[in-house]
Amino acid sequence: MYDFKYQQANSQDEAVSAQSSAEDGSFLAGGMTLIPTLKQRLAQPSDLVDLSAINDLVGVSEEGDSVTIGSMTTHASVASSEIVNSKIPALAALAGNIGDPQVRNRGTIGGSIANNDPAADYPAGCVALNATIITNTRKISADDFFTGLFETALEDGELITAVTFPIPDRAAYAKFPNPASRYAIVGVMVAQTGGETRAAVTGASDSGVFRSTDIENALGDTLDASAAKAVSISSDGLNNDIHASSEYRAHLVSIMASRAATAAG
Amino acid sequence: MPTVSMTVNGENVSSEVEPRTLLVQYLRENLGLTGTHVGCDTSQCGACVVHVNGKSAKSCTMLAVQAEGSEVSTIEGLADGDTLHPMQEAFRENHGLQCGFCTPGMVMSAIDLVQTNSNPSEQDVREWLEGNLCRCTGYHNIVKSILAGAKTMQG
Structure with missing residues (x-):
């Protein structure tokens, strides 16, 4: 690891000002991706601003028709949250299947979506559930937030504070995990909220999470699993690596969408 | 260098460390608690698992400074004298x-x-x-x- 300066911020303002005034500052959330990246010398930030002591970034609350999760809430906390389990059980299940127990104990929702790994689970959950990402300066819809491979709409000095999820009528996430890493080779979140059906795909595309309108049209209002299974997805632009060919991933998109639709009921 | 303070197996410890020091390095090299192992060093194998505030964590994927003020327990802290956990x-x-x-x-x-x-x-x-x-x-x-x-x- 290259050397860096480290600071633990005690408030959102302190974190933003420390990051902005640093030469090349980086926020540190759970560190489940950032620390391994630093160890491999793939990144060289001048400063790390640790967010773990900022208490108002942690927690789950329900308000009206939505559930809001603080950005520093761990995957384990989301998976075991009574509110998430009763209002959006699909999201609790998604969080409970990320990585391994030690990753879930430290990894956070804000860290995961800020990183926007093309095979991470949360981006699919955010897009299918039509979540809103709340930062220190604005609100960004999930559709506009995830802009490409490891790319988001976040600007320098912008800190994710929470994510708000509208409570769906029904939803489910189906993941075909890599057996070693547990990252999604393909994962599909299907959700129906206020009559709108959405299907978001992670793991498949080389530009990260995307909505499949073909799958959404096939699912329709009834979440027709067999129609989703029959959709032929193009392998153009899908990842092709040692884990799976792009054709195999294309096939998995329909299969995982159909499994998610069945699970959503 | 920043100073980090935490409790390890119930004892208060405090040391100057470089920010890039991993928790596992701190436990093994500064405190001599070599029961916590480094296997893969890439967050996969779990040989380095310790408890931080009661929850299991991979100490090769955490900086020592991130454990500031925490209660850390390692394999050495489990047994009660000659009686194993x-x-x-x-x-x-x-x-x-x-x-x-x-x-x-x-x-x-x-x-x-x-x-x-x-x-x-x-x-x-x-x-x-x-x-x-x-x-x-x-x-x-x-x-x-x-x-x-x-x-x-x-x-």
């Missing part, structure tokens, strides 16, 4: 190890499982061990040990 005893009784390299991480992870789920099924144990690799045993006796240890821990 019930989970350690279960690993001994059930031959839950061969070379023993992964064992400290297995035991620390297993205790977190039982604290989270006091009556785990075999399936629960196998799924929980996602983040702990053993290259000797094929896991059979590890799972048996954890189920036995869980029973004793429930008392």
Whole structure:
């Protein structure tokens, strides 16, 4: 690891000002991706601003028709949250299947979506559930937030504070995990909220999470699993690596969408 | 260099460390607690699992400075004098190890499982061990040990 300066911020303002005034500052959330990246010398930030002591970034609350999760809430906390389990059980299940127990104990929702790994689970959950990402300066819809491979709409000095999820009528996430890493080779979140059906795909595309309108049209209002299974997805632009060919991933998109639709009921 | 303070196995410790020092390096090299192992050094194998504020964490994927003010426990803190912790005893009784390299991480992870789920099924144990690799045993006796240890821990 290259050397860096480290600071633990005690408030959102302190974190933003420390990051902005640093030469090349980086926020540190759970560190489940950032620390391994630093160890491999793939990144060289001048400063790390640790967010773990900022208490108002942690927690789950329900308000009206939505559930809001603080950005520093761990995957384990989301998976075991009574509110998430009763209002959006699909999201609790998604969080409970990320990585391994030690990753879930430290990894956070804000860290995961800020990183926007093309095979991470949360981006699919955010897009299918039509979540809103709340930062220190604005609100960004999930559709506009995830802009490409490891790319988001976040600007320098912008800190994710929470994510708000509208409570769906029904939803489910189906993941075909890599057996070693547990990252999604393909994962599909299907959700129906206020009559709108959405299907978001992670793991498949080389530009990260995307909505499949073909799958959404096939699912329709009834979440027709067999129609989703029959959709032929193009392998153009899908990842092709040692884990799976792009054709195999294309096939998995329909299969995982159909499994998610069945699970959503 | 920043100073980091925490409790490790109930004792207050405080040292100057470089920010890039990993928690596992701090435990092994500064405190001499070499029971916590470095296996893969890439967050996969779980030989370095310790508890931070009661929850299992991979100490190779955490900076020592991130543990500021935390309660850390390691494999050395489990036994009460000559009396092994019930989970350690279960690993001994059930031959839950061969070379023993992964064992400290297995035991620390297993205790977190039982604290989270006091009556785990075999399936629960196998799924929980996602983040702990053993290259000797094929896991059979590890799972048996954890189920036995869980029973004793429930008392």
